[in-house]
Amino acid sequence: MSSASDPNASDCSEVLHRVYEYLDGEMTSDDTAKIKQHLDACGPCLKEYDLDQALKALVKRSCACEEAPVELRTQIMARITTIQVRLTD
Ligand SMILES: [Zn+2]
Known part of the structure; x- marks a missing residue:
């Protein structure tokens, strides 16, 4: 499979599906190294990963002792959607 024209193409969906597992450790x-390697080489996935990481950090910081309020989650998701729209524009 070393001659595939775009070796990353099939990995992207897997990486993005598993990015939460990656963040959660x-x-x-082996898998961690594989995801990390892909993120290093793949700009689009890295952007997604950054957004997920930012979301996770925000939620974590604001819910140290209880679950994140629905309102806050909604705000964060709206913000991330806006960022994504700008990135793909
Ligand atoms: Zn990718």
Whole structure:
């Protein structure tokens, strides 16, 4: 499979599906290395990853002792959607 014209194409969906596992540290070290390698090489996935990481950090910071209020989550998601729209524009 070394001659594939775009070796990243099939990995992108897998990476984006598993980015939460990656952030949670729920992966094996092999998988973690694989995702990290892909993120280093793939701009679009890295942007998605950055957004997920930002969301997670925001939610974590604002809900140290209780669940994030629905209102806050909605605000954050709206903000991320806006960023994504700007990125793809
Ligand atoms: Zn990718």
